[in-house]
Amino acid sequence: MSTTYLITGANRGIGLELSKNVLSAGDSLIALCRRPEAANALQKLAEESDGRAQIYAADVSDETMLDELAQQIDSTIDVLVCNAGVMSARGSLADPHNTAESVSTVLLTNIAGPFFTARAFLKNLKLSKQPRIAIISSYMGSQQHSGAGAYFYRASKAGVNNIMVTLANELKTQGIAVASYHPGWVQTDMGGSAADITSAVSAKGLIERFGELNLAKTGQFFNYDGSQLPL
Ligand SMILES: NC(=O)c1ccc[n+]([C@@H]2O[C@H](COP(=O)([O-])OP(=O)(O)OC[C@H]3O[C@@H](n4cnc5c(N)ncnc54)[C@H](OP(=O)(O)O)[C@@H]3O)[C@@H](O)[C@H]2O)c1
Incomplete structure (x- = not known):
């Protein structure tokens, strides 16, 4: 039976590759992006x-x-995939790019974005026999991550993992499973060309993980390869 995915930030990077995987599997796609008129690769896929x-x-x-x-x-x-995200300032405490404006953008996009998306499309998820919300987070947001810098990106991913747990708690009784995922360090505009894996490898793993998501796994944080990660 065909599965319908909604994917945010579907025009490039991991979102575009997830979109390719959905369509090549014969499934259906509702692709969201900021500027459809400029989303040439996504338009071609469609x-x-x-x-x-x-x-x-x-x-x-x-x-x-x-x-x-x-x-x-x-x-x-x-399957509602909250993928859209921004990185913002990557540096240390001294990084001058940590302004009120850049902090607001990263927190609003990466934390509130998945919340607003899930809230808006909850009525569509309720029509599904196996409704799932997949949030693309990052291991950089884990309290166990030993890295420094990128203060507000890390905080945004820690924040969205917390939103994920709260959504999972509220939506469990409605049969909706929610989890967050680390996509790996991926060769995209955000990850850079030196990253560990291609967006194709990341997206293939993520799509397999979304297929496995059920109420027994709700409220958890997973790597793209299926291993569980600490929040
Ligand atoms: N790449 C990595 O190594 C890595 C590692 C861990 C986690 N992640 C996470 O994976 C997700 C995708 O990252 P990526 O590497 O594919 O990044 P990317 O290549 O920079 O793509 C980011 C996507 O998010 C969209 N976006 C940004 N702000 C948006 C907004 N306010 N509304 C709608 N769309 C918005 C962008 O749209 P525009 O084209 O309009 O800007 C673009 O489609 C992000 O959540 C990121 O934090 C990535």
Whole structure:
């Protein structure tokens, strides 16, 4: 049976590769990105999908835009993938890029974005027989991670892992499983060319993990290879 995925930040990087995997498996895709008119690779995928992909404009930090979009979409969503994210300042305490504006953007995008997206499309998830919410987080947000720097990116991923646990607690009684995932260190605009793995390797693993997500695994944090990670 076909599975319908909604993926945010679907126009490039891990989101684009997840979108490719969904369509090559014969499943359906609701692809969200900030500027569909500039999303050439995603448009090409949609054109080649025999109508299984729809692309919509959405900024995950804009709750009104997400709520209005959700009113236009009646279809069932089986897997809601909150992938869109920003990195912001990567440096130490002395990094001058940690301004109020950049801190606000990373926290709003990476923490509130998945919350606003899940809230807007909850009605679509409730139509599914096996509803799942998958949040792309990062091991950099784990309290066990030994690295320094990138203060607010780390805090944003720790924050969204906390949102994940709270969502899992609230939605368990409604049969909706929620988990967060570390995609690996991935060769994308954010990860850089020196990263460990390609977006193809990451996306293949993540799609397998989303397939395994159920209520027995809700509230947990996983690596793309399936190993469990500490929050
Ligand atoms: N790459 C890694 O090594 C790595 C490691 C751990 C976790 N992650 C996480 O994996 C996810 C994807 O990262 P990536 O490596 O694919 O990054 P990327 O190549 O920089 O792509 C980021 C995506 O998020 C979108 N986005 C950013 N802000 C948005 C907003 N407000 N509303 C909607 N879309 C927005 C971007 O859209 P635009 O094109 O419009 O900017 C783009 O599609 C992120 O959550 C990231 O934190 C990545």
